[in-house]
Amino acid sequence: MKSALAASGMDEFADLNPDAYTMKFWEAAREHRLVIPECNKCGTFHMPPTGFCHECTSQDLKFTEVPGTGEIYTFTIARHAVIPMLQAVVPYVIAVIAIDGAPGVRMVGNMIDCDMEKLQIGDKVKVVFDDVNEEVTIPRFTLA
Amino acid sequence: MTVKDATAIVGIGRTPYFRRGQSLPLTKVEMACQAIIAACDDAGLSVKDIDGFAYYSGGFDSAWIAQVLGIPEVKFTASLTGGGGGASAAVGLASAGITSGDASVVVSLMTLQQTPDARLGAAFATKGKSAYSAPSTPQMDFVLPSGLFSPGQMMSQLARRHMHLYGTRREAFAEIAISQRDNAIKRSTARFQDPITLEDYFGARMISDPLCLFDYTQENDGAVAVITTSADRAKDLRKPPAYIMAATHGGAGRWGSAYQLMQMPDEYFASSGHREVAKRMYEAAGVTAADVDVALLYDHFSPMVLMQLEDYGFCGIGEGGDFIEAGNIRYGTGSIPVNTHGGNLSEAYVIGMTHVYEAVEQIRGEAVNQVENCQIALSTGGPASIPTSGLLLRR
Numbered sequence: 001m002k003s004a005l006a007a008s009g010m011d012e013f014a015d016l017n018p019d020a021y022t023m024k025f026w027e028a029a030r031e032h033r034l035v036i037p038e039c040n041k042c043g044t045f046h047m048p049p050t051g052f053c054h055e056c057t058s059q060d061l062k063f064t065e066v067p068g069t070g071e072i073y074t075f076t077i078a079r080h081a082v083i084p085m086l087q088a089v090v091p092y093v094i095a096v097i098a099i100d101g102a103p104g105v106r107m108v109g110n111m112i113d114c115d116m117e118k119l120q121i122g123d124k125v126k127v128v129f130d131d132v133n134e135e136v137t138i139p140r141f142t143l144a
Numbered sequence: 145m146t147v148k149d150a151t152a153i154v155g156i157g158r159t160p161y162f163r164r165g166q167s168l169p170l171t172k173v174e175m176a177c178q179a180i181i182a183a184c185d186d187a188g189l190s191v192k193d194i195d196g197f198a199y200y201s202g203g204f205d206s207a208w209i210a211q212v213l214g215i216p217e218v219k220f221t222a223s224l225t226g227g228g229g230g231a232s233a234a235v236g237l238a239s240a241g242i243t244s245g246d247a248s249v250v251v252s253l254m255t256l257q258q259t260p261d262a263r264l265g266a267a268f269a270t271k272g273k274s275a276y277s278a279p280s281t282p283q284m285d286f287v288l289p290s291g292l293f294s295p296g297q298m299m300s301q302l303a304r305r306h307m308h309l310y311g312t313r314r315e316a317f318a319e320i321a322i323s324q325r326d327n328a329i330k331r332s333t334a335r336f337q338d339p340i341t342l343e344d345y346f347g348a349r350m351i352s353d354p355l356c357l358f359d360y361t362q363e364n365d366g367a368v369a370v371i372t373t374s375a376d377r378a379k380d381l382r383k384p385p386a387y388i389m390a391a392t393h394g395g396a397g398r399w400g401s402a403y404q405l406m407q408m409p410d411e412y413f414a415s416s417g418h419r420e421v422a423k424r425m426y427e428a429a430g431v432t433a434a435d436v437d438v439a440l441l442y443d444h445f446s447p448m449v450l451m452q453l454e455d456y457g458f459c460g461i462g463e464g465g466d467f468i469e470a471g472n473i474r475y476g477t478g479s480i481p482v483n484t485h486g487g488n489l490s491e492a493y494v495i496g497m498t499h500v501y502e503a504v505e506q507i508r509g510e511a512v513n514q515v516e517n518c519q520i521a522l523s524t525g526g527p528a529s530i531p532t533s534g535l536l537l538r539r
């Protein structure tokens with residue numbers, strides 16, 4: 001399903017430029033699964049996906065599916081449209097989410113379908129898969 | 145790594161500071177050359193003495209400057225990687241070019257012309273007419289579809305986290321904006337001359353909550369150039385040398401792309417990313433924060449001044465809010481005067497070079513808001529992606 005945020009114009013910014021490592025994340029998102037790269041050697045998670053574990057430099061990596069829950073690590077409310085195309089989109093919340101099941105890893109995502117004036121760091125959230133067009137699905141978040 | 149006291153800044157020059165886009169019809173190279181010529185005049189050097197260029201943040205086209213100004217021979221031309229975080233270390237790069245024996249008179253320079261399609265406030269936007277806009281990358285695909293487009297939106301994430309962890313209040317950010325404006329008012333070259341009250345601050349438009357209009361750097365045009373030479377040569381020039389005690393750049397590896405990707409380890413997420421740079425700088429100079437008489441801290445956004453005060457050791461980690469609210473950064477009365485020129489917030493924004501410029505004036509004793517008996521001045525570049533930078537100058 002396409003979110004109201006996407007419909008208001010945020011969908012304009014969903015053009016992806018994946019590489020060999022990030023492609024698997026986006027393919028899983030399209031299937032409404034949240035996957036995070038994990039090192040087979042030492043168990044460290046990292047984001048965005050790259051060819052290496054930053055802890056042990058191993059290239060033996062896998063994508064591990066996580067529950068899609070987490071908590072707000074920090075956030076901002078964008079009230080000013082930095083480019084005119086965002087005029088109908090503001091205000092919107094850009095949050096940094098600590099992802100459950102992938103220690104140390106965070107994702108940047110919009111908080112949607114919630115009262116943005118009441119959000120707090122530490123609020124529990126869950127992922128919402130936003131099918132912005134025929135090809136791209138962007139993970140966003142809402143209160144759990 | 146700079147060799148302590150082996151080199152000095154001997155000349156500073158600049159164009160007027162213009163409202164954004166108002167420097168037209170000056171071209172960027174014209175602004176750059178005007179600043180270079182002014183810096184040479186200040187030093188008592190001829191433009192023909194220049195034989196090196198040391199930059200940051202993309203640098204400038206030395207070939208074109210050399211051709212335009214008829215520089216006899218270029219012996220060193222180099223730039224740091226990264227963005228504005230390298231500002232203060234461009235001088236360190238100049239110093240390295242001199243102590244290595246490559247060049248003898250080296251220019252560091254920044255020119256900024258924010259025409260309507262080149263506004264840094266939309267630096268990361270993938271659409272809309274902007275010279276800074278570029279298609280996303282595989283990494284930025286994890287950021288840009290959420291509309292995280294501007295440095296201010298990124299810094300506000302760190303600011304809110306700091307507020308959460310340490311109880312830092314917007315009153316502290318307000319004090320940074322207000323004290324710097326007070327400094328700017330006394331300085332005729334500053335672009336903003338109206339005082340700000342606490343009421344003005346709290347009544348101001350929110351841009352990226354919790355940051356309001358007064359937490360943001362201004363947008364403007366201008367060029368600043370500084371000239372570095374050897375300590376030996378510096379002695380015979382027009383102005384007292386500002387000796388380079390230390391200039392360091394870099395950052396913790398996992399600070400990395402920092403607030404663009406938001407994966408910094410928890411222990412320094414809500415920081416300026418300057419801790420390693422500060423430590424190496426003080427060690428190289430053989431001094432501590434207590435020895436610094438004035439701090440010119442890169443102030444694209446007010447909370448980053450607060451976090452630098454912590455990371456440069458003027459107060460403890462997490463204590464920046466209380467430290468600032470107690471009046472410690474005020475010119476004339478505070479324990480460490482900060483941004484006596486008014487900073488990016490109120491004087492002008494030339495991506496960190498105005499801080500170097502003010503540091504030199506303070507060391508010479510010719511600053512408008514002169515700190516009494518100023519022996520050591522600190523100038524910084526960033527927070528930014530690696531590198532950030534710090535510079536200590538002495539009399």
Ligand SMILES: [Zn+2]
Nearest residue numbers: 039042053056
């Ligand atoms: Zn590993």
